[in-house]
Amino acid sequence: xxxxxxxxxxxxxxxxxxxxxxxxxxxxxxxxxxxxxxxxxxxxxxxxxxxxxxxxxxxxxxxxxxxxxxxxxxxxxxxx
Numbered sequence: 321x322x323x324x325x326x327x328x329x330x331x332x333x334x335x336x337x338x339x340x341x342x343x344x345x346x347x348x349x350x351x352x353x354x355x356x357x358x359x360x361x362x363x364x365x366x367x368x369x370x371x372x373x374x375x376x377x378x379x380x381x382x383x384x385x386x387x388x389x390x391x392x393x394x395x396x397x398x399x400x
Contacts, residue, residue: 332340380387 335343382390
């Protein structure tokens with residue numbers, strides 16, 4: 321079977337059934353591959369967005385020094 325893209329003026333009625341079946345199979349495989357890739361991209365984008373939305377940004381009205389002081393003050397020394 322010739323490459324269908326190289327013969328745009330050729331009529332489908334001139335193709336044999338086997339050639340048409342091969343052409344249809346090729347088209348279906350290509351469409352399925354493209355759809356699968358599109359779904360994977362969408363799922364990946366949604367997963368990234370869902371992950372980002374799970375964690376908000378840090379919000380604190382205290383200054384940096386106050387946060388550091390609070391961290392040090394909350395530390396305890398434990399015995400082993």
